[in-house]
Amino acid sequence: MTEKDLQAIFDKKIENEVKIEPKDWMPDDYRKNVLRQMAQHAHSEIVGMLPEGNWITRAPSLRRKVALLAKIQDEAGHGLYLYSAAETLGRTRERIVLDLLEGKAKYSSIFNYPALTWADIGAVGWLVDGAAIVNQIMLQKTSYGPYSRSMIRICKEESFHQRQGYEILLTLCRGTEEQKAMAQDALNRFWWPSLMMFGPSDKDSPHSAQSMAWKIKRMGNDELRQKFIDQTVPQAEFLGLIIPDPDLKWNEEKGQYDWGDIDWTEFNNVIKGNGPCNKERLAARQAAYDNGVWVREAATAYANKKSERRNKDAA
Amino acid sequence: MERKEWPLWEVFVRSKAGLSHKHAGSLHAPDEEMAISNARDVYTRRAEGVSIWVVESKHIHSTLETDSDSMFDPNEDKIYRHPTFYDIPDEVGHM
Numbered sequence: 575m576t577e578k579d580l581q582a583i584f585d586k587k588i589e590n591e592v593k594i595e596p597k598d599w600m601p602d603d604y605r606k607n608v609l610r611q612m613a614q615h616a617h618s619e620i621v622g623m624l625p626e627g628n629w630i631t632r633a634p635s636l637r638r639k640v641a642l643l644a645k646i647q648d649e650a651g652h653g654l655y656l657y658s659a660a661e662t663l664g665r666t667r668e669r670i671v672l673d674l675l676e677g678k679a680k681y682s683s684i685f686n687y688p689a690l691t692w693a694d695i696g697a698v699g700w701l702v703d704g705a706a707i708v709n710q711i712m713l714q715k716t717s718y719g720p721y722s723r724s725m726i727r728i729c730k731e732e733s734f735h736q737r738q739g740y741e742i743l744l745t746l747c748r749g750t751e752e753q754k755a756m757a758q759d760a761l762n763r764f765w766w767p768s769l770m771m772f773g774p775s776d777k778d779s780p781h782s783a784q785s786m787a788w789k790i791k792r793m794g795n796d797e798l799r800q801k802f803i804d805q806t807v808p809q810a811e812f813l814g815l816i817i818p819d820p821d822l823k824w825n826e827e828k829g830q831y832d833w834g835d836i837d838w839t840e841f842n843n844v845i846k847g848n849g850p851c852n853k854e855r856l857a858a859r860q861a862a863y864d865n866g867v868w869v870r871e872a873a874t875a876y877a878n879k880k881s882e883r884r885n886k887d888a889a
Numbered sequence: 890m891e892r893k894e895w896p897l898w899e900v901f902v903r904s905k906a907g908l909s910h911k912h913a914g915s916l917h918a919p920d921e922e923m924a925i926s927n928a929r930d931v932y933t934r935r936a937e938g939v940s941i942w943v944v945e946s947k948h949i950h951s952t953l954e955t956d957s958d959s960m961f962d963p964n965e966d967k968i969y970r971h972p973t974f975y976d977i978p979d980e981v982g983h984m
Contacts, residue, residue, distance in 0.1 A: 877920035
């Protein structure tokens with residue numbers, strides 16, 4: 575078959591909503607694009623464990639502590655599902671992990687912000703996981719089979735993350751003045767970075783149009799962001815918190831909220847590595863990698879010894 | 890023989906007694922014992938299973954995507970393999 579025939583088969587599958595599987599022929603740019611997105615997504619899950627991990631030993635009760643531990647463990651699992659999915663496109667796990675450590679791969683800019691107070695853990699669950707869920711629900715229908723399957727699994731597990739975050743904030747908002755102020759402060763700091771999680775506006779996004787054509791993404795960044803705002807504003811009102819956007823108001827005619835401008839300079843700055851925690855996050859990942867070397871080697875040595883012994887017994 | 894990277898394993902989970910094991914995903918592990926232990930943590934955190942199989946991915950053989958037309962085609966023209974091919978009067982009742 576010529577490349578033109580293969581391309582025609584591929585295009586037909588995309589058109590008919592048939593998933594692309596690892597051994598299927600696919601255009602090089604499709605492979606590159608999906609791989610980049612899955613790896614970036616996997617790195618985000620893993621780096622996302624860091625700001626929350628900081629609060630495990632300081633959680634205010636045992637109930638909060640077991641919930642936070644379970645959430646962080648889920649994120650490790652979600653990272654693994656996504657790394658496995660990415661590997662199906664022919665890049666080794668080792669190489670994908672090294673891409674992050676060598677600064678060749680990105681992760682979500684939101685994790686370069688610190689979790690300064692306990693209320694931040696609530697805001698992260700409510701807003702950051704909330705935004706991630708909006709994105710991931712859309713990605714369940716992505717055209718690449720292994721990516722779609724990992725998204726379905728992740729979405730099933732993720733809703734507890736957002737609920738535990740909202741419950742933390744609800745408790746603080748029903749507490750003392752000081753506790754409510756802490757919740758408001760967390761919302762003030764996390765609102766805009768959460769909106770930035772959806773990426774640049776579609777007209778400025780380098781990958782958007784092609785990703786939509788290939789059905790890797792099923793909705794644009796702007797549409798997803800609007801969906802997140804519309805569902806989150808009433809939740810903030812219920813908490814009695816004020817969203818830090820003076821331009822935010824309900825537009826009766828459009829049936830959605832109007833809202834202010836995102837500071838893209840800040841976004842680009844964080845992406846470039848100059849956010850509050852970029853260096854700290856990468857250093858933590860590098861340390862985990864380095865400190866794990868002896869564990870990986872010991873486990874390999876043990877596996878080799880066991881298999882040699884078994885071979886000797888068989889001989 | 891020395892191995893550097895941990896091999897890839899495919900994980901199959903039986904969700905409850907009486908059902909088949911179904912592919913859940915994959916992971917890297919140095920040996921079968923660690924593979925099962927990791928599979929338990931990664932794929933059954935919420936009581937998703939009662940039994941786990943792990944198989945090193947290199948031991949799985951499959952049909953080729955490019956062959957699938959000729960491989961699975963014959964089923965289409967052998968309609969006599971299906972119950973609806975046979976005419977049985979309604980009076981006979983359900984069969």
